[in-house]
Amino acid sequence: MSSSNKKSFEKSLKRIQEIVDILEEGEADLEKSLALFEEGAGLIKECSKELDDAEQKLSLLVKGEDGPVFENFDKDN
Numbered sequence: 001m002s003s004s005n006k007k008s009f010e011k012s013l014k015r016i017q018e019i020v021d022i023l024e025e026g027e028a029d030l031e032k033s034l035a036l037f038e039e040g041a042g043l044i045k046e047c048s049k050e051l052d053d054a055e056q057k058l059s060l061l062v063k064g065e066d067g068p069v070f071e072n073f074d075k076d077n
Contacts, residue, residue, distance in 0.1 A: 009050050012043045019043075
C-alpha cells in the first residue's frame, strides 16, 4: 500500500468511525441517517477493495533461494 493509499485508507477508516458514532447517537433525522449510511457503505467498499489488493500482493510472495522474494503485482492481470 503506497503512502498516499495508506493516508487515504486511514482517512476513510476515521470517517467510517465518525459516521458510526453519529448514527449510534440516534440524533440525526432519517434523511441525514440514510445519507451517512450510504457514505459509510461506499467507504467500506473502497477500504475492502484496498485490503483485497493488499492480500493479493502478499499472496504473491514466493520462496527464493535467499528467502522470500516479492513478485510485482499487476492488478490489471
